[in-house]
Amino acid sequence: MVNTEQRGLLRYCLDSIARERATLDFETEVLVLDNASQDGSVEVASRHPATTEVIALPERQGKAANDSLLLQRARGRFCMLLNEDSELEPGAAVALYGALEHDDQAGAAGAMLVRPDGEQQPSAWRFPSAWTALLSALWLHKRFVVQSRGEVVRPVDWVQSAAMLVRRSAAEEIGFFDTDFFVYSDEVDFCKRLQDAGHHVLYVPEARAVHHEQLQTGSVPSRRIVEFSRNRDRYMRKHHTWLSAYTVRFLTAWTYLVRALGALVLPNHNPKRYLKHVSATLFPSRGEGLREGADEFNRRLEPPVGRVDFD
Template sequence: MLQLSIVIVNYRSANYIIDCLSSAFKFASAQQYEWIIVDNHSQDHSRQLITAQFPMVHWIDMGYNAGFARANNQGIRQAKTSMVLLLNPDTLIIDDAIENCMLRMQQNQECIAAAVQLLNPDGSPQITGNFFMKGGLNHLLPLPYLGAFLRKIAFAANVKKTNVQRAGIAEKADWINGAFLMVKQTAIDKAGLLDEDFFLYAEEIEWCSRLGKYGILMVFGDLFTTHLQGESINSATNSADKGYFNLYDKKGLQLMVSNHVRIRKQFGVGWFLVHLLVFTFEIPLFFVCSFFHHLLRLKNPLSQWQLIKQYTKNVFILWQLSPVIVANTPHFYKMF
């Protein structure tokens, strides 16, 4: 009897998914799972390529690029099992991590969601478990110059870290990276599905804030999965940035908007406005600091002008969206 459904969202990521499935099917346990691929209107040969090697997958066509939340929700709705794993295409399973994670969750009644320790391709740990900070203030850290200043203040004040660099055997967390997120259906029934206002980014954070009301979230630090981190989305947006500190291109705009939407939903209008005003104040600060920073080093003081220009454009778009965000009315925040 099937006990676990694995949902993978595809957007022109066939080669990554084939590698992911190949890594999972090295272990006999993979044949006991329900594999669901949700396609976000790839309009390529993804289905033929994947099903040719893995004909058992259940394929769902969204018919449009629905993003992370809506596509995963469709997979969850069609899952026939008591647990669901949301798995990124750009992941590689190590040492039967899926099966071992599932068994531990079954043995722990309090644990309603879990992840394994994510690794970078070189084997170094990738942040998997995270903690909430009051008002989501950690989202100010990517800001140029101001973010570095705030980080120094937090370090001097011995502020609690917002993440677990490398998890212990079983480490509690407030939210889990969406690259590998296993959840019990009983918790989903209570907390609801992912919020479909989100297109990409921050949706799993907001979801975990609701799931956490009904049990604990864990990271199993002795189970591992490699995460290539952002390969598929970078290909779609022509972005070279693999982290979450990008505020300048289309990917940066999506990050900026999604994080502000999450703050509004989780912490309220007041904290949303605080973030919006700080991001706006950063515009003149960015220009002044960049100008004198480069001038004092005998470099072109306008060398970052294009970044400043694009950052300003993204903040302006955020202001345009702010009435809808404040009202918290249903809206699909798709930025590309």
């Protein structure tokens, strides 16, 4: 699990892990990587009875780098990646484990994600492309792009890493996560490279996890939107042609623009948030994202020039 300044959610996540571990008949370990938090998260993780090891980073780094570090440190054949804002529901670990145990070609398996009110949240999709962007622009994404449907285990293109079980040997084969993706689209690229290497990815609806999704809330920091858009474009340029990448930019911006117009009359919608998505999508190299925020945070951690600490 990776945690960044979320002490309260971290405790809930660890509590859910403790409940799951009590039902398992195989050996497990729990690694918590704290991303230079300053809210007491390290102490919470260290004191929790579910925790095997806490990796306390002295500086903040990206999600892809953190997940890669955890996969390299882990000893198990299967490694469950969790966000600190995810809570496993009973039986989730067993269901994900069973899916990978019975399918040797599966490199990863993702849980069904639900919101705190119990409503299902999309958690598996087709890979981004000009075609999927067009389907989204035509409001056909729920039928043809979202793949987290049905009640049986099924192959999908990619699953969200908020609650994803990974076959460690497959992750090692492809070089773990690409750290050029600071956060967002890192799991999309990871699943794409797994499938390019001959593995496939499973959606496991029997495994459920509550996910406190931050991009779905009304007040989203601008840096999250910039980072989200930047890495979507990075994925497109890595795996597709420049023409496809630009097509996705314009189609996605159009979709957000329509949402911004609708938000002017619909209750509980923020048109400014959608307009920020429009500008960040069209110009992904502009603005400051979470990577710059982490760099700024790390600079504040450095002692002032000329100061000598004799402790």
